[in-house]
Amino acid sequence: MRSFAYVRATTVDHAVAEVTADPDATYLAGGTTQVDLMKDEVFRPGRLVDITRLPLRDVTSDNGTLVVGALTTMEELAAHEVVAGRLPLVRQALLLGASPQLRHMATLGGNLLQRTRCRYFRDPGVACNKREPGAGCSAVDGFNRMHAVLGTSPACIATHASDVAVALLAVGASVRVRGQDGERVVPLTEFYRVPGSTPHVENVLAHGELITHLEIPLLPPGARSGYLKVRDRASYEFALASVAAALVIDDGRIRAAHLALGGVGTVPWHVPRAEELLRDAAPDAEVFSAAAEAALSGAVAQSGNGFKIELGRRAVVRMLSTLAEES
Amino acid sequence: MAHPDIGEGIDRVDARVKVSGRAAYPTDHDCPGLAHAVLVQSTVGAGRITAVDSSAAKAAPGVLAVITHENAPELHEARDRKATLPPPPLQSDRIVHHGQTVAVVVAETFEQATEGALLVRTEYAPATPVVDIDDPQAEHVHDPFGSDDGTGDVAAALAAAPVRIEQTYRTAVNTNHPMGPFATVASWDGDELTVHDCTQGPSRTRADLAATLKAPQDTIRVLAPYLGGGFGSGLRTWPHTVLAAVAARHVGRPVKLVLTRKQMFTSVGHRPDTVQRIGLGATRDGRITAIDHEARQTLSMCDVNTEMVSRVSLSGYASPHLSARDVQVRVNVPSPGSMRAPGDGQGNFALECALDELAHDLGMDPLELRLRNYAGEHPVTGQQWSSNDLRECYRVGAEKFGWSRRVPEPRSMRRGRTLVGYGMAGTSFFFYQPPCSARITIGRDGHAVVGSAGMDLGTGTYTVMAQLAAELLALPLRRVRMVMGDSSLPQAPSAGGSGLTGSMGSAIHAASRNLIRSFLDLVRDDSGSPLHGAGEGDVRVQDGRIVRKDGGGGESYEAVLTRHRREELTAEGSAEAPAEDRPVVPTGPYAAKFAEVHVDPDLGVIRVARLVTAAHCGRILNEKTARSQLIGGTVGGIGMALLEETVTEPRTGRIANGTLGDYLVAVNADIPDLDVHFVGGPDPTNPNGTKGCGELGIPGTPAAIANAVFHATGTRVRRLPLTIEDLL
Amino acid sequence: MDGSAPQARVSPGPQARPVVRVPVVLRVNGTEHRIEVDTRTTLLDALRDSLKLTGTKKGCDQGQCGACTVHVDGKRVLSCLTLAASADGRAVRTIEGLEQNGTPHPLQESFVKHDGLQCGYCTSGQIMSAVALIEEGRAGSDDDIREFMSGNLCRCGAYPNIVAAIREVAGRGDDA
Numbered sequence A: 001m002r003s004f005a006y007v008r009a010t011t012v013d014h015a016v017a018e019v020t021a022d023p024d025a026t027y028l029a030g031g032t033t034q035v036d037l038m039k040d041e042v043f044r045p046g047r048l049v050d051i052t053r054l055p056l057r058d059v060t061s062d063n064g065t066l067v068v069g070a071l072t073t074m075e076e077l078a079a080h081e082v083v084a085g086r087l088p089l090v091r092q093a094l095l096l097g098a099s100p101q102l103r104h105m106a107t108l109g110g111n112l113l114q115r116t117r118c119r120y121f122r123d124p125g126v127a128c129n130k131r132e133p134g135a136g137c138s139a140v141d142g143f144n145r146m147h148a149v150l151g152t153s154p155a156c157i158a159t160h161a162s163d164v165a166v167a168l169l170a171v172g173a174s175v176r177v178r179g180q181d182g183e184r185v186v187p188l189t190e191f192y193r194v195p196g197s198t199p200h201v202e203n204v205l206a207h208g209e210l211i212t213h214l215e216i217p218l219l220p221p222g223a224r225s226g227y228l229k230v231r232d233r234a235s236y237e238f239a240l241a242s243v244a245a246a247l248v249i250d251d252g253r254i255r256a257a258h259l260a261l262g263g264v265g266t267v268p269w270h271v272p273r274a275e276e277l278l279r280d281a282a283p284d285a286e287v288f289s290a291a292a293e294a295a296l297s298g299a300v301a302q303s304g305n306g307f308k309i310e311l312g313r314r315a316v317v318r319m320l321s322t323l324a325e326e327s
Numbered sequence B: 001m002a003h004p005d006i007g008e009g010i011d012r013v014d015a016r017v018k019v020s021g022r023a024a025y026p027t028d029h030d031c032p033g034l035a036h037a038v039l040v041q042s043t044v045g046a047g048r049i050t051a052v053d054s055s056a057a058k059a060a061p062g063v064l065a066v067i068t069h070e071n072a073p074e075l076h077e078a079r080d081r082k083a084t085l086p087p088p089p090l091q092s093d094r095i096v097h098h099g100q101t102v103a104v105v106v107a108e109t110f111e112q113a114t115e116g117a118l119l120v121r122t123e124y125a126p127a128t129p130v131v132d133i134d135d136p137q138a139e140h141v142h143d144p145f146g147s148d149d150g151t152g153d154v155a156a157a158l159a160a161a162p163v164r165i166e167q168t169y170r171t172a173v174n175t176n177h178p179m180g181p182f183a184t185v186a187s188w189d190g191d192e193l194t195v196h197d198c199t200q201g202p203s204r205t206r207a208d209l210a211a212t213l214k215a216p217q218d219t220i221r222v223l224a225p226y227l228g229g230g231f232g233s234g235l236r237t238w239p240h241t242v243l244a245a246v247a248a249r250h251v252g253r254p255v256k257l258v259l260t261r262k263q264m265f266t267s268v269g270h271r272p273d274t275v276q277r278i279g280l281g282a283t284r285d286g287r288i289t290a291i292d293h294e295a296r297q298t299l300s301m302c303d304v305n306t307e308m309v310s311r312v313s314l315s316g317y318a319s320p321h322l323s324a325r326d327v328q329v330r331v332n333v334p335s336p337g338s339m340r341a342p343g344d345g346q347g348n349f350a351l352e353c354a355l356d357e358l359a360h361d362l363g364m365d366p367l368e369l370r371l372r373n374y375a376g377e378h379p380v381t382g383q384q385w386s387s388n389d390l391r392e393c394y395r396v397g398a399e400k401f402g403w404s405r406r407v408p409e410p411r412s413m414r415r416g417r418t419l420v421g422y423g424m425a426g427t428s429f430f431f432y433q434p435p436c437s438a439r440i441t442i443g444r445d446g447h448a449v450v451g452s453a454g455m456d457l458g459t460g461t462y463t464v465m466a467q468l469a470a471e472l473l474a475l476p477l478r479r480v481r482m483v484m485g486d487s488s489l490p491q492a493p494s495a496g497g498s499g500l501t502g503s504m505g506s507a508i509h510a511a512s513r514n515l516i517r518s519f520l521d522l523v524r525d526d527s528g529s530p531l532h533g534a535g536e537g538d539v540r541v542q543d544g545r546i547v548r549k550d551g552g553g554g555e556s557y558e559a560v561l562t563r564h565r566r567e568e569l570t571a572e573g574s575a576e577a578p579a580e581d582r583p584v585v586p587t588g589p590y591a592a593k594f595a596e597v598h599v600d601p602d603l604g605v606i607r608v609a610r611l612v613t614a615a616h617c618g619r620i621l622n623e624k625t626a627r628s629q630l631i632g633g634t635v636g637g638i639g640m641a642l643l644e645e646t647v648t649e650p651r652t653g654r655i656a657n658g659t660l661g662d663y664l665v666a667v668n669a670d671i672p673d674l675d676v677h678f679v680g681g682p683d684p685t686n687p688n689g690t691k692g693c694g695e696l697g698i699p700g701t702p703a704a705i706a707n708a709v710f711h712a713t714g715t716r717v718r719r720l721p722l723t724i725e726d727l728l
Numbered sequence C: 001m002d003g004s005a006p007q008a009r010v011s012p013g014p015q016a017r018p019v020v021r022v023p024v025v026l027r028v029n030g031t032e033h034r035i036e037v038d039t040r041t042t043l044l045d046a047l048r049d050s051l052k053l054t055g056t057k058k059g060c061d062q063g064q065c066g067a068c069t070v071h072v073d074g075k076r077v078l079s080c081l082t083l084a085a086s087a088d089g090r091a092v093r094t095i096e097g098l099e100q101n102g103t104p105h106p107l108q109e110s111f112v113k114h115d116g117l118q119c120g121y122c123t124s125g126q127i128m129s130a131v132a133l134i135e136e137g138r139a140g141s142d143d144d145i146r147e148f149m150s151g152n153l154c155r156c157g158a159y160p161n162i163v164a165a166i167r168e169v170a171g172r173g174d175d176a
Helices: A012-021 A034-039 A074-079 A081-086 A088-095 A100-105 A108-112 A164-171 A272-278 A285-295 A307-325 B015-019 B055-059 B110-119 B154-160 B202-213 B239-251 B344-362 B366-372 B390-401 B461-473 B500-522 B557-563 B623-642 B701-713 C043-050 C106-113 C123-135 C142-148 C159-169
Strands: A005-008 A025-028 A047-050 A059-062 A065-069 A174-179 A182-187 A210-217 A224-230 A241-250 A253-262 B035-041 B047-053 B063-068 B101-107 B121-126 B140-142 B149-151 B163-171 B183-189 B192-197 B220-223 B255-258 B274-282 B288-299 B321-330 B418-428 B436-443 B448-452 B480-484 B539-542 B545-548 B554-556 B568-575 B590-599 B606-616 B674-678 C021-028 C031-038 C069-072 C075-078 C091-093
Touching: A012 A025, A012 A047, A012 A174, A012 A210, A025 A034, A065 A081, A074 A081, A074 A088, A074 A100, A074 A108, A081 A088, A088 A164, A088 A224, A088 A241, A100 C075, A100 C123, A108 A164, A108 A210, A164 A210, A164 A224, A164 A241, A164 A253, A224 A307, A241 A307, A253 A272, A253 A285, A253 A307, A272 A285, A285 A307, B015 C106, B015 C123, B035 B110, B035 B239, B047 B101, B055 B063, B055 B110, B063 B110, B063 B239, B101 B110, B101 B239, B110 C043, B154 B274, B154 B288, B154 B321, B163 B344, B183 B239, B192 B202, B192 B239, B202 B220, B202 B239, B239 B255, B274 B344, B288 B344, B344 B366, B344 B418, B344 B701, B366 B390, B366 B418, B390 B418, B390 B590, B390 B606, B390 B674, B418 B701, B436 B461, B436 B500, B436 B557, B448 B461, B448 B500, B461 B480, B461 B500, B500 B539, B500 B545, B500 B557, B500 B568, B545 B557, B554 B557, B557 B568, B590 B701, B606 B623, B606 B701, B623 B674, B623 B701, B623 C159, C021 C043, C031 C043, C043 C069, C069 C123, C075 C123, C106 C123, C106 C159, C123 C159, C142 C159
Parallel strands: A005 A047, A025 A047, B035 B255, B192 B220, B288 B321, B448 B480, B606 B674, C021 C091
Antiparallel strands: A059 A065, A065 A210, A174 A182, A174 A210, A224 A241, A241 A253, B035 B101, B047 B121, B063 B101, B140 B321, B149 B321, B163 B274, B183 B192, B183 B255, B274 B288, B418 B590, B436 B448, B436 B568, B539 B545, B545 B554, B590 B606, C021 C031, C069 C075, C069 C091
16 A cells, blocks of 8 residues: 555535545545555555544435435444335345445445446556556456446446445435535436446546435335345355346336346446336236346347346346235 | 263364464564565566566665565575475566566565555566466376376276266366465574464475575474464465565564465465366166266466376276376466365366266166265275275265155256255265374373474364373373474474374374383382383273273372472374275275255356265264364365356466455355264274364365256256356 | 557556654553554554554455454444544454453353354454344344354354354354
8 A cells, every 4th residue: 555644524624625625635434445445556545534523424314305424334324214114125235235344334425436346447457447547448358257238338347336326326316415616416317427438437526526415215105125136155245236126016007116237237227218118017027027128228248247138137027026026 | 981071072272262362373473673574476477577676665665675586595496396395486587477476575564565565666578378278288297196097998898888978077276265364474593593384384394494495404493383274275385485584584684474365366376277077987777887087187387286186086986997097287377286175176076976967867866876886995906995984974964964855857846936956975085194293291280281293274183182182191181281383393294185183193192102101111110109010001091090900000190200200201102104005995084965055046046055964084083173174174165166266367367356355255144054974983094093074075065066956957067166157 | 468468567656655654542442552553554453563462363454354353433344444543532342352351252152162263363353243243133043143244254164153153142042
């Protein structure tokens, strides 16, 4: 790890000012991505601004929306009664991520910003466009079993690794962002950027902007929701494919549908087309299969990850049929 | 009569120091003036170093030295090419694998050494590495161990066989990954070197260091009282251990060198990948007539490694025609080494899957096929087994598992939507009992101290050796203290090959007899002793005393020592390896494994639901630690079956999944309850009746699981690990 | 090498940066330690190298094995990904702090009884994780124990015995 200056932020404004003013500065929250990548020499900040003592840890329920301070840890949010009662898919996604120790450290803001597990991104000894624009992508010709099949470009096929971002995306959550010029709210559907020719740009945040809160709309009472994560190991592994879904089924018809995929996309993958297919349809195998087709539509296989396309489809069908079978 | 401290549930004697965090592993060792060393490793897979610029590193705060091939001292090759010492590091500009050590940076602190290592700039003239076992350009070494063997005419027997299985099986590279990253703390006092090292053999590491540094053995002391696991990684003296000693001499201070987890992939060995061709011939009633087994495995460029894969087929089944051959394929990968059940782990997978395929083709129960072809004597040499209760393993394992509930047809058992499969495999593990010495001292306080250079890597050696000494001297366990893991103690083999219990146990057996003889010598002319004039055959030990068999009384060790004004009495003992060229062949342990797997038919996810092992491990000194050995090996076998694969990139030779987040080992949630049953009796080869059990958990486990997956799904996967994509 | 293959790169930036040291107060097992650390020093290395509390182990140094598990402000966390500077003033509990007046914690006893360890290297982390797991109320079933202990790798494969040790202390006896 390279040497750096350490600053403990006292207020949100202080934090934002410190980082905005210094192009070599960055935030430190739970540290589970930041410290790891500094050890790997992927990040070499000259200054770390520690925000862990800022008052951004409250969770409040307000008019059908859960407002979550960005420093709330994964474990804290998973334990919140409103999440357990009204957002089961979010709770499941949280508890299927990482390990208990990491979930006690990792914050929600940090989780949304976590960096890919691509071993080429994480090894400064090899070329990576995300780490070093223009250097080339070693994963395309490399070992890419874990890599993305959706949202890829010739420049980058790295998978976005978050579980909870997939669930939050599915239910239409937004982030509140503070910058030096004030605050803005960005829906997650507009937050992430697919790599295209600029894989180093992963989201819409400008340098120094800080996620302060998440706004999560609650599912209506009676909604069924869940998060299905498929992986080799029974626990403590990132997804090969995952599905976050919520359905409101009434009188034999799907009245509302939310669907997003993880483990298969360069960003958490929202599938509005599949949601449209499901809406007002009878919850049967045919429409689930159509939704699965739509969900993986446009998928591109690499040498080692072609199976993810079929696995993703099957996971969508399984998730939806499991929800439909719930009484 | 059974000693109270032998048999069931004895807590391991080193458990308390371990659960309190007080056990000092090599990496915990601290000393005044300690400097820290960090390795720099190559970023190309083959070629030459054209330039090294260490100026920035040397200028970095706290950096004391940078050692590269340009300024490293001359180190010496081991003379014996079967040696455990890989080629010495930093002796030339040649790169033979990605992740080869090219420099070591020494600094005041760990953080400074780490930064210094990042500042060493190395330029290479890269060559194209050869990394694939199937690469036609790779050099092949035939019969590398001189172990190719067989009997009869396999080709003719196969051609004539009414039923034939001819298939190719593959196993992946696995990396040992003990939880404790390997570490060395080296310090010099003049020409005397002390090394706290992650080694499974302090005696061997001392000899290897002496050879490579050209120093007399008695100037070197190697200590490894605790080791954070090894699984074979500690069976060779790796470059980092040598470099810690070199660095300490270079900076004139003690040096600690701890490998990073990433470096654990490239620096301390691995289980080589294999491609195995098996041919089985059989009659329609299930008599095997031919077994033909050719096993290819990878080997690094400038090294030797002993890994006998195909030999499992020479002793496994009674077949009149047998052939087993090994081939090593040289590629640009790091030096391999042993990993828990070397050779047998991979070889058993191929043989036992082929047996399952044969059973399926014959329409015969896989267990019945194995019973029908049980080898009652060595199939090649005709020797009798010293002990072999494999059939009892099959019987007990099948009964405990409920094998009779298996519906033969694949894909016929379900629980809800989940496919259920039952699979089984049999296994043996080879016999190994190298020479060993031990020393026992009994003091006037009636306590015994037992010393041997051999070490306990977590297997329970401290515990079972203390138990054994307690039994042999008729002392309570609490009055026996083990001192181990120190090369200054009587020489011992490495903890490997499931051999140390037999070796050290035999040495302690000899030492205890010698010690009792020394006591008898002391009282030979002592008319005050009821033992005076007694010979070894006239006495036995009982309740902390030596007593006359004829009822003429006896006395305690303390009483003898006190009367003779001796503080203590010491004796050493040694044991040689048993001869193998005799009518009876010494045999290792046996086991039968029965696995139930659950497979999600849509998602391809495989989980082991339960696994029953019935094992013949000779006399069990401690059922608790022996059971832990079997359980632990089985966990490793489950990883080998379903998770573990070290991926080397074909074009660069770089390990593509070099972290514990990408190279998957089993976690707690992967492991169901594991049922272990010990069967059979003591083995007469060993004076204590023991067989090793450290490695027996591995072989048989992957095959039982793969066979269960076939039974669950009807899909035969002939490659480890079995993963989701195999079943979609 | 194929011309289109990604080229290997030499090490990054040419020059070292000056060391930055900051004062921290580490409250470990009830004792306050005022020390100065390199900003890069992790809580793990501070415990081991500065405070000589070597019971906490470094297994991977990148959050993938759990050997370094300690409690910070009552929660189990990974000390290898926690900067010492960031732990300033927090209450840290390590394996050395489990004994009370010389009496081992029940989980330490239970790990001995059920042989929940072999080499012992992961054991501190396992026990610290298990103490937290019981406090979190997650020892209700064997499956829960397995899942919520999955952040602690054990390469010796003591998992079933670890589950048994935790089950006993959680008060569920032998009901699987």
